[in-house]
Amino acid sequence: MDFSEYLEWEILNITHFEKNIYIATMNIPKSQVRFYKEIGDSIGTTRYRAVDNALNKNPIVIIVPCHRVIGSSRKLIGFTTGLDLKREVFINEGIEIKRQCSLI
Template sequence: MDIKYYDFDTLIGKMYIFFSSKGIIYLSLAKNGAINIVNHVNKKYGQTIKTEKYQYNFHNQIIEYLKGDLKIFSLPLDLQGTDFQKKVWMELLKIPYGEIKTYKDIAISIGSPKAYRAVGGALNKNPILIVVPCHRVIGSNGKLVGFGAGLDLKQRLLTLEMNSIV
């Protein structure tokens, strides 16, 4: 698989976006450093090729979302994972902007009501930060839990969405 990537600046920091001819495979903040991100993606998906962002426009929607100006993404995705993970991630894409669900809600929605821990595992492996909105999933007790990019960012994204609803 031919995977390209580039980095871009956002209101929450530098991000890296990796994509195939089908769509986005991986989106991450650069908090662990560019080399670590590229190495991780190379190991998981195969060799990557750095390109220039001016050749692509995937980042524009992410930047608009983070400014509160975009509520629905129309980006092509190339989800890579197990069948269960992809089922969970596809369910996350159905959560409307500004709404939240629990892990249990997602488990019920995919027809596996007792698999809420497995749903949490799938969210933990979500390769496409923000676009596949795992930040919209909270614990059954209403608390923010489990977000790879940090609970501060999860709260920030939820607050952005709650404040942008018109």
């Protein structure tokens, strides 16, 4: 479900750039992942590190599934509440993890 039209974006104290990243991330279907580069490309930027930084400070993690965005190395990186929780959320969504912390 697309919650973006119901959010009061103004009260979140985020930039237009961050809002675009969050909306793009909200469009990632459950049980799927995207790379930071893919999110950046989808909003027309090559500032992939800025995409990572914006998702790292995501103020609405219950709505914006930032855990579904991974690095190009396919490693579980960058989750504010810790990689153990990110791994657990992936398992609960049916996303298969091989070895200790890489996605298939």
